[in-house]
Amino acid sequence: MIATLHNDRLLRALLRQPVDVTPVWLMRQAGRYLPEYRAARARAGSFMTLCQTPELACEVTLQPLARFPLDAAILFSDILTIPDAMGLGLSFSEGDGPRFARPLRSAAEIARLGVPDPEVELRYVIDAVRLIRRELAGRIPLIGFAGSPWTLATYMVEGGSSKDYVRIKGLLYNQPDTLHRLLDTTARATIAYLNAQVAAGAQALMVFDTWGGILAPSAYREFSLAYMARIVADLTRAAEDRPVPVILFTKGGGLWLEHIAATGCDAVGVDWTVNLGEARRRVGGQVALQGNLDPAVLYAAPDRIRQQVARVLADFGLGPGHVFNLGHGIQPGVEPDAVRTLVEAVHELSAPCHASTVP
C-alpha cells in the first residue's frame, strides 16, 4: 500500500525538512475536553472498552480532526495496553487513574512474563490502526505510540499511579538485575508492538517516557534511556517508501536532551520547562524538536494564547525542525475553542518562520 499523503508537514518537520507552516498536533487531542469524546466514553461504558473496540477507538481518534486543522492524528489508545496483554489486568477508575489487578510483586513473577504477540493479544490496537488509516484517507499522517519500558515498569511494579515510587525505586536500588530483566522483556514487547503498528499503517512513532524525570541522571541513562535507545535501534524506520520518524519524549527530561538526541531518534519531545531556543542550540543539529507550550495556557483568554504561541515559535526561531505541541497532555477542563485558537495561531503566526525555506 503506497498511499498519497495530502498533508505531510508533520513528517517533513520531524525529518527537519522545509515546510510552509509549523505543523501542530496536541498530546491528548482526543480526550475528555471534547463533549463528543465524553459522549463516546459514556456509550462505551468504560475507558478500556473505548480502547479495545477498534471502531470506537477510530471514532475518538478522528473527533478532534473534525473540529481543528490539526496536522496529525494520534492513535487513541493507552500506554498500558502492553502490561494488560501480559496479564496484569488493567482497569481505570474515574479520578484515580490506571490500576493493575495483578501488579508485579516478585522476581519470579517478572521472570514469568512473556512478550505478547501484537497481532493476537493486542489485535484490537493493530485493527484500530488499520481502520484509522483507512478513514484518514491520506489527509494527514497517523502517529502510533507506546510507553517507555521504564514508565511501563513503574506502573507494573507500583500497581498504578504513585506519589513516592517506593516499590519501583526499591527494586532499582536493591535489585537492579531484576529490574533490568523486567525492562528487557518490556522493551522486546514494545519493539514488536510498535513495528506491528507500522506494518498496520502508523506513519510516525512516539515513545512516552512519563516517569523518566523522577530518576537521578545516571539511573535515567541506565534504566530508561538505554531501553528507549534499543527500541529506536530495532524499529522499522521506513514504510510505504517513506521514513517513519521516531519521537522520544521524557517528561522532566530537559537536563538530558543531549543524551536523548544521541539515541538516533528523529525528534525529541520537550516539556514547557525548557526554553525551545536553548534546546535547539543544544540538540537542534541532530534532531527535530516537538513542543512545548505550557498546557495551562489553554485556560487563558484568546489573545493571551496567541501571545504564548508566538513566544514558543520565536523561541524556536527560523527554519524547519519544529513540531508544535503542548509540553504535556490537554487538561480535561479546557474549552475546545481554546484549542482552536491555539491551532489556528500556530499556522498563522509560523508562516514567516518558514518564508525563506518553503519547499
Added chain:
Amino acid sequence: MIATLHNDRLLRALLRQPVDVTPVWLMRQAGRYLPEYRAARARAGSFMTLCQTPELACEVTLQPLARFPLDAAILFSDILTIPDAMGLGLSFSEGDGPRFARPLRSAAEIARLGVPDPEVELRYVIDAVRLIRRELAGRIPLIGFAGSPWTLATYMVEGGSSKDYVRIKGLLYNQPDTLHRLLDTTARATIAYLNAQVAAGAQALMVFDTWGGILAPSAYREFSLAYMARIVADLTRAAEDRPVPVILFTKGGGLWLEHIAATGCDAVGVDWTVNLGEARRRVGGQVALQGNLDPAVLYAAPDRIRQQVARVLADFGLGPGHVFNLGHGIQPGVEPDAVRTLVEAVHELSAPCHASTVP
C-alpha cells in the same frame, strides 16, 4: 549575644570555606519517619498545634539530633505560616496536605492582604527560634526558612495542593499584574519574617521554592526567581559577627541553576535529577551546592545507601562548597536506621575529599 559554635561545618561549607568532612543535614529530618515525632504529633493533637507551640516545635526540632550526628538543626515549622498569619486559615488533614479555609479568589482580596508583623502574628515561630537556639547551646547551627513567594501564592490561590494548577496559572496568564501584587506583598512579608528569625538566632536561611519547577523558564524568572532575588537582597546577611548564609532551592529547577546562582545567594539547593558535578561546573565558582541524593535511596539496604552516598560525593568531587542533603524531604515510610547509615556514610566517606584543604 555572641555564642561559640562548636560545629560550624555547615556555615563554612555554605561559604565555600574548607571543612574536615562534608556537613550533612536532611530536609524533613524532624518528621513522620521518627516514632518520637509521631508521638509528639499525637500528643499535640494537630500539626498546627505542633507548629504553634514553641516548646513542642523545639522538642521536635531536636529529636533527630539526639539520634544522628547531623551538622545542622532546621526550625520545625511550615512554609504556610505566613499566609495563615495573613488570615487565610491554614489546616492540615492527614494524607490530603495543607488546606486554606479562605483561599484568594479575587483581585480585591489580594489587594487587601497585609504584611504580618513577625513578632506579633508569627510570634510563635520567632519564640521557637529563640528557644531552639538556647537548647542547642552552640552545638550546631540553626537554619531558619520560609517558602518562596511563588510557592506561597500557589497555595494561597489554589487553596491547597493542586494537580493541574489551573487557578494560579490562570492568574499568571490572564492577570499577571494581580499576581505581581500578591507576590510583592508575600515577598515583603517573607523578608520581615526571615529577618526576625535571624534576629532571634537563626544562623543560616533557606528559601523553599517547591513549585517553581512547574513554570516555563521565562515565567519562572518573572514570577518566582525575581522575588527570591529581592528577598536575598533585603535579608540581614550577618549576625553575631558571622555571615548568615542564604540557600535558595527550587525543586525541579535544575535547568536554571545559573539564574538562581546569579541572585547573590550563597548556596543553591539541587534535587536529585541534576548531576552534582555538572551543577558544580555550571555554578560552583559562584555558590555552594546543597544536595542531592534521591530520597528513595533511604529504602535501600545499608550497603546500597553507602554506595549512593559515595556516588554523590564523587559527583561533587574534591574541596569545599558542598552541603550533603537529600534532593527532597525524607519520606514518612523510611526507617530511622537508614538515616543513620546515610549520615555516618557522609562523614566517613567524605574525609578524603577534604584531605588537602582541612582548616
